[in-house]
Amino acid sequence: MVGEEYRRWEGDMEALYVYTAGVAGDRFFREIRDNERLMGTYCPECDVTYLPPRLYCETCFSELNEWEEIPNKGRVDAITVAYVDDKGERLARPKVLAMVRFLGANGGLIHVVDLPEEDVYRGMEVEVVYLPRGLRKGSFLDILHFKAI
Amino acid sequence: MRKVAVIGAGMTLFRRRLLETGKEMCFQAVQMALEEAGLELKDVDAVVSGSAPDAFDGVHMKGEYLLDGAGGVRKPYMRVFTGGGTACFSPIAGWWHVASGLADVVLVVNEEKMSSITPHPQYAFANIWDPILDRPLKPNLVWIFAMEMNRYMTVYGIEKADIARVAVKNKRNAVDHPAAQLADPNITVDDVLNSEVMAWPVQRLDISPPSDGASALVLASEDVARQVSETPVWISGVGWCIDSTMWTNRDLSFPEYLARAAQQAYGMAKIENPRKEVDVVEPYDPFDYKELHHLEGLLLADKGEAPILTREGVTQRDGELPTCPSGGLMGVGNPIAATMGIKTGEIYWQLAGKAGRRQVPGSPQVGVCQAWGDLMQFSSVMVMRA
Amino acid sequence: MGRKWRGTPLTAADIAEGRVATAEWRPEAKYAWSAGESIGRFLEELQEGHLVGRKCDVDDTVFFPPRSFCQEHFVRAGEFVRLKNTGKVETYSVSYLDTDARRLEEPVYVGVISIDGAAEGMGFMHFLGEVEEKDLAIGMRVKAVWKPKKERMGAVTDILYFKPV
Numbered sequence: 261m262v263g264e265e266y267r268r269w270e271g272d273m274e275a276l277y278v279y280t281a282g283v284a285g286d287r288f289f290r291e292i293r294d295n296e297r298l299m300g301t302y303c304p305e306c307d308v309t310y311l312p313p314r315l316y317c318e319t320c321f322s323e324l325n326e327w328e329e330i331p332n333k334g335r336v337d338a339i340t341v342a343y344v345d346d347k348g349e350r351l352a353r354p355k356v357l358a359m360v361r362f363l364g365a366n367g368g369l370i371h372v373v374d375l376p377e378e379d380v381y382r383g384m385e386v387e388v389v390y391l392p393r394g395l396r397k398g399s400f401l402d403i404l405h406f407k408a409i
Numbered sequence: 410m411r412k413v414a415v416i417g418a419g420m421t422l423f424r425r426r427l428l429e430t431g432k433e434m435c436f437q438a439v440q441m442a443l444e445e446a447g448l449e450l451k452d453v454d455a456v457v458s459g460s461a462p463d464a465f466d467g468v469h470m471k472g473e474y475l476l477d478g479a480g481g482v483r484k485p486y487m488r489v490f491t492g493g494g495t496a497c498f499s500p501i502a503g504w505w506h507v508a509s510g511l512a513d514v515v516l517v518v519n520e521e522k523m524s525s526i527t528p529h530p531q532y533a534f535a536n537i538w539d540p541i542l543d544r545p546l547k548p549n550l551v552w553i554f555a556m557e558m559n560r561y562m563t564v565y566g567i568e569k570a571d572i573a574r575v576a577v578k579n580k581r582n583a584v585d586h587p588a589a590q591l592a593d594p595n596i597t598v599d600d601v602l603n604s605e606v607m608a609w610p611v612q613r614l615d616i617s618p619p620s621d622g623a624s625a626l627v628l629a630s631e632d633v634a635r636q637v638s639e640t641p642v643w644i645s646g647v648g649w650c651i652d653s654t655m656w657t658n659r660d661l662s663f664p665e666y667l668a669r670a671a672q673q674a675y676g677m678a679k680i681e682n683p684r685k686e687v688d689v690v691e692p693y694d695p696f697d698y699k700e701l702h703h704l705e706g707l708l709l710a711d712k713g714e715a716p717i718l719t720r721e722g723v724t725q726r727d728g729e730l731p732t733c734p735s736g737g738l739m740g741v742g743n744p745i746a747a748t749m750g751i752k753t754g755e756i757y758w759q760l761a762g763k764a765g766r767r768q769v770p771g772s773p774q775v776g777v778c779q780a781w782g783d784l785m786q787f788s789s790v791m792v793m794r795a
Numbered sequence: 796m797g798r799k800w801r802g803t804p805l806t807a808a809d810i811a812e813g814r815v816a817t818a819e820w821r822p823e824a825k826y827a828w829s830a831g832e833s834i835g836r837f838l839e840e841l842q843e844g845h846l847v848g849r850k851c852d853v854d855d856t857v858f859f860p861p862r863s864f865c866q867e868h869f870v871r872a873g874e875f876v877r878l879k880n881t882g883k884v885e886t887y888s889v890s891y892l893d894t895d896a897r898r899l900e901e902p903v904y905v906g907v908i909s910i911d912g913a914a915e916g917m918g919f920m921h922f923l924g925e926v927e928e929k930d931l932a933i934g935m936r937v938k939a940v941w942k943p944k945k946e947r948m949g950a951v952t953d954i955l956y957f958k959p960v
């Protein structure tokens with residue numbers, strides 16, 4: 261605890277968080293787990309479908325009860341390549357991440373693309389690959405990655 | 410300064426765990442408040458968000474996180490934070506938006522989701538302590554309240570039974586609150602006195618529970634309020650004050666900082682004799698002794714007198730000074746900042762004559778709400794008129 | 796009133812048994828807080844077995860624990876002053892709760908102790924020991940009990956507890 265010039269005190273802020281996915285999130289993840297499909301919520305007032313789904317429309321504040329299936333096919337809208345992991349350690353193989361937008365949906369999903377960096381480009385068509393049924397737990401990681409079509 | 414009215418209030422159920430995310434809770438509370446005000450989100454000019462430490466929800470920059478559920482997207486939006494004191498402080502921030510002329514309609518939305526942190530919210534409270542002076546002793550936050558309560562009892566010669574009466578009153582009052590988490594129509598003083606000792610003199614039934622919940626208020630300028638509301642409730646005084654950050658250097662027997670905040674609010678509201686003029690009060694009651702401490706700090710009782718008033722029934726819903734008619738944090742629950750719904754929200758409902766089974770008799774005209782927070786050193790006070 | 800009081804209550808089991816979707820996260824940040832000038836000196840002196848305060852030069856108020864500035868006069872604080880090892884219990888609690896809200900078999904006694912020679916009421920939190928619960932009292936005179944010198948590390952825990960004098 262004793263430095264040369266000054267003293268400091270070390271510690272942490274220990275906690276385990278368990279977040280509920282919420283009313284809309286619960287259905288979203290259940291649909292992924294049980295039915296291998298992406299579902300959004302539709303606002304008839306604003307003619308907008310939210311993905312990920314929300315309980316309410318952020319613009320007109322209506323409660324959203326209409327669910328719509330989102331086609332399993334989207335387009336890469338933005339790309340980044342990670343060379344280090346979340347602890348700052350160098351990755352053995354760079355990881356390509358993409359923000360993918362889906363036709364007719366407001367929003368998008370960010371996930372890994374299963375391709376080398378040089379093969380991923382903005383505007384390319386990809387689809388969602390799910391984990392096998394028995395391994396899906398009702399979380400975002402039930403989606404394994406995006407793959408090229 | 411312009412006149413500002415409260416024209417709608419809403420809140421979710423207060424529960425140990427809710428399925429709803431923080432955003433979704435905010436949405437539900439806001440929907441209820443807007444419905445009562447007869448307004449829609451498009452009528453709202455600005456939004457104030459209030460919540461206590463990020464460490465409960467487990468999301469940093471919680472104001473930003475809650476934004477869409479609070480109705481703040483593409484509007485002037487800000488978060489205020491004064492710990493538990495946020496419960497009456499974010500309404501004050503909402504008030505200055507309207508009083509200054511910046512906005513005509515403001516939404517105030519408070520939220521806390523304390524179930525996210527496991528196994529117990531204590532894990533977040535542990536990080537409130539000074540890391541060098543306090544934390545090496547491995548303290549529990551209840552200690553600080555226990556020590557304040559002990560000092561209060563010793564300096565004024567207060568019996569625990571007289572403090573327990575607050576828990577009994579509030580948990581019984583909460584039976585009439587549709588959102589209540591810990592209402593108990595049959596609780597007795599003996600139940601409180603015989604409950605498990607946590608940190609003497611604090612026993613289990615002296616403490617409010619951790620909760621999930623959200624609450625919302627709609628504030629409006631005089632023009633708008635008179636147009637849309639038949640029962641606007643006017644904010645006639647506000648005050649807030651904070652004491653030294655060194656809690657071990659403060660006198661814990663009397664909340665001097667609250668007396669200062671109260672005097673600021675009474676001065677603005679032109680209240681000369683609060684004991685005579687205030688008809689209903691919602692002091693912050695995360696512990697039973699805090700209601701008493703706060704009645705004294707609000708200058709509604711002399712030092713050491715609040716327990717006697719409680720024993721004599723003065724603070725019952727049908728007493729001379731109805732205190733925590735909502736059921737308070739002790740009975741309805743304690744989702745820290747979201748207790749706005751049973752403080753500012755309750756005084757609004759009481760003065761508007763909309764408190765239903767909780768309505769105090771005699772159509773009250775002047776109400777006071779108060780909250781307390783940071784490291785037990787901050788208070789916010791609001792005086793409201795029918 | 797046709798108000799809608801909403802919210803969907805869950806039990807602990809709903810979450811533990813996976814009846815609703817949840818996500819988990821354990822923050823792993825490690826912190827190192829700089830003690831700063833005054834508390835740095837305070838910790839150094841603790842290691843040597845002394846309590847130290849610091850003076851405001853405007854009115855000679857002695858702060859304990861020491862501070863680098865006076866919050867009243869808003870000037871930089873002056874000299875450090877060594878204080879006695881003794882003081883007074885301003886308040887206390889008998890706690891059955893540990894820091895994680897788990898129940899302790901045997902309670903700990905904890906109090907705020909104002910230190911002799913510091914300004915009226917200026918103290919810090921510490922444990923009380925070598926005392927029976929029934930003898931604990933506000934106003935009681937106490938004295939620091941130190942760890943053996945080689946075990947001290949420059950921390951408030953270099954004092955084991957305060958005992959009655």
Ligand SMILES: [Zn+2]
Binds near residue numbers: 303304306307319321
């Ligand atoms: Zn919409």
